[in-house]
Amino acid sequence: MWKILRRQFGKIGEINRKYSKPRIEMSMPVRLSLLLLRGYLIFLVGLMVFRFITLLR
Amino acid sequence: MRWFSQVYYRYSKIWKVITLYFIIAGPGLVVMIADNDAGGITTYMATGARFGYGLIWFLIVLVPVAYYVQEMTVRLGAVTKRGHAEAIFDGFGAFWGWFSLADLMLVDWLTLVTEFVGMTAALRIFGIPPYLTVIGVCLLLGIIVLNGRYWTWEKIALVFCAFNLIYIPGAFIVHPSVSQVVRQGLVPNFPGGFNGELFFYLMANIGTTIAPWMLFFQQSAVVDKGMTEKDIPWGKFDTMLGSFVTGLVGVFIIIVGGTVLKGVDIDSAGQASRLLMGVNHYLGTFMAIGLFDAGLLGAICISLASSWAFGEIFGWAHSLNNKIKEAPWFYANYFLTLITAGVVVLIPRAPLVLITLFVQVVAVTLLPAALVFLILLLNDKKTMGEYRNTLIQNILNITIVVVIISLSSLYGISVLFPKMFQ
Numbered sequence: 001m002w003k004i005l006r007r008q009f010g011k012i013g014e015i016n017r018k019y020s021k022p023r024i025e026m027s028m029p030v031r032l033s034l035l036l037l038r039g040y041l042i043f044l045v046g047l048m049v050f051r052f053i054t055l056l057r
Numbered sequence: 058m059r060w061f062s063q064v065y066y067r068y069s070k071i072w073k074v075i076t077l078y079f080i081i082a083g084p085g086l087v088v089m090i091a092d093n094d095a096g097g098i099t100t101y102m103a104t105g106a107r108f109g110y111g112l113i114w115f116l117i118v119l120v121p122v123a124y125y126v127q128e129m130t131v132r133l134g135a136v137t138k139r140g141h142a143e144a145i146f147d148g149f150g151a152f153w154g155w156f157s158l159a160d161l162m163l164v165d166w167l168t169l170v171t172e173f174v175g176m177t178a179a180l181r182i183f184g185i186p187p188y189l190t191v192i193g194v195c196l197l198l199g200i201i202v203l204n205g206r207y208w209t210w211e212k213i214a215l216v217f218c219a220f221n222l223i224y225i226p227g228a229f230i231v232h233p234s235v236s237q238v239v240r241q242g243l244v245p246n247f248p249g250g251f252n253g254e255l256f257f258y259l260m261a262n263i264g265t266t267i268a269p270w271m272l273f274f275q276q277s278a279v280v281d282k283g284m285t286e287k288d289i290p291w292g293k294f295d296t297m298l299g300s301f302v303t304g305l306v307g308v309f310i311i312i313v314g315g316t317v318l319k320g321v322d323i324d325s326a327g328q329a330s331r332l333l334m335g336v337n338h339y340l341g342t343f344m345a346i347g348l349f350d351a352g353l354l355g356a357i358c359i360s361l362a363s364s365w366a367f368g369e370i371f372g373w374a375h376s377l378n379n380k381i382k383e384a385p386w387f388y389a390n391y392f393l394t395l396i397t398a399g400v401v402v403l404i405p406r407a408p409l410v411l412i413t414l415f416v417q418v419v420a421v422t423l424l425p426a427a428l429v430f431l432i433l434l435l436n437d438k439k440t441m442g443e444y445r446n447t448l449i450q451n452i453l454n455i456t457i458v459v460v461i462i463s464l465s466s467l468y469g470i471s472v473l474f475p476k477m478f479q
């Protein structure tokens with residue numbers, strides 16, 4: 001069982017290598033969209049962390 | 058004689074088209090109707106109870122919006138023969154892939170918990186204890202997926218979809234005033250003025266109409282069904298019909314809520330069903346059956362969405378056409394998700410309300426990402442060729458996505474900071 005699970009976890013590295021390069025051409029609009037998405041998600045996660053800390057207080 | 062043969066020829070042609078549609082029908086109808094899940098029913102009922110028929114027009118506006126978003130997954134699945142998770146990994150690399158997969162797993166599991174909450178509440182009305190409901194549902198869903206054929210699974214799911222229509226006769230029992238429904242419901246208006254509470258309800262209705270799991274589910278279902286480019290028009294029609302039916306059912310639930318529960322604070326669909334049981338026994342029974350069916354349909358689809366996604370990425374066999382021996386990891390993932398979500402509902406004093414709120418917040422983080430990826434993938438000329446988005450589709454879809462992202466973000470923020478919009 002442990003062996004099987006270890007093999008599945010080992011697959012994660014394999015997947016990372018397989019998808020290391022994005023296949024979609026990184027044109028300006030694509031780069032900009034992904035950058036905005038990153039910013040948006042960081043903002044949202046930051047908001048959640050802030051809420052969590054204020055709730056704990 | 059000639060007239061008879063002409064009539065026969067014409068009708069046999071129509072019959073052939075209908076038969077062909079029933080062979081191809083499935084992913085669009087199932088995903089759209091499953092969207093009216095336990096959470097959706099609660100939202101519609103609460104909307105009707107709070108604003109009467111006043112927001113029916115908004116639900117009608119959401120019908121084409123849901124269609125345009127979901128239609129893109131049909132094209133993407135039929136052309137690439139890949140599920141949404143795999144398409145994100147392949148298109149945008151491992152970072153965005155893992156982000157989407159982890160987020161999907163979390164959202165799906167939490168949503169599944171809310172489906173179990175709805176199902177146990179519905180059957181409790183008939184005196185069935187929650188543990189029996191959970192065991193029964195897990196067994197039923199196990200039997201449905203283990204029959205070893207996608208086609209059979211899909212047709213069973215379509216039967217459960219038909220039960221979702223129970224809300225339509227339910228609305229006729231309460232004898233709503235048609236002229237009031239038309240006057241108050243079909244003319245765009247903001248009952249009570251545009252305030253924080255109304256805004257919260259508008260966003261909740263968007264959140265129940267377009268959910269991230271739906272994108273992943275429909276694309277994987279299109280692939281598992283084996284749809285190809287030539288099936289795209291049928292897939293689009295299927296999605297259009299599904300979005301119409303889901304909107305129609307939603308409208309009828311609002312009518313029920315607006316007619317008999319106006320002014321009542323609705324916390325859950327179970328509570329609404331109990332109240333309706335007091336008004337009319339048949340109506341309450343219809344609502345409870347509908348709620349159970351909605352939760353079941355949601356559970357059928359949501360548990361599969363993450364199993365398909367994991368199968369695509371980890372390279373496991375991940376088709377409903379596979380037997381359990383051929384796809385052990387796919388089915389293990391499916392049952393693990395299902396059983397753990399069911400068990401949470403049985404834990405005494407489990408924070409179910411908190412989970413329900415958390416689902417909405419986490420979904421908000423996944424939805425924008427999934428929608429942005431969808432548009433970018435649909436514009437990839439190399440992969441999509443002639444099936445890529447046209448200029449008009451892009452204008453429409455980008456507008457929809459920008460509005461959804463803005464509103465769903467505000468919704469997420471309003472869930473985190475409830476006093477902000479009051």
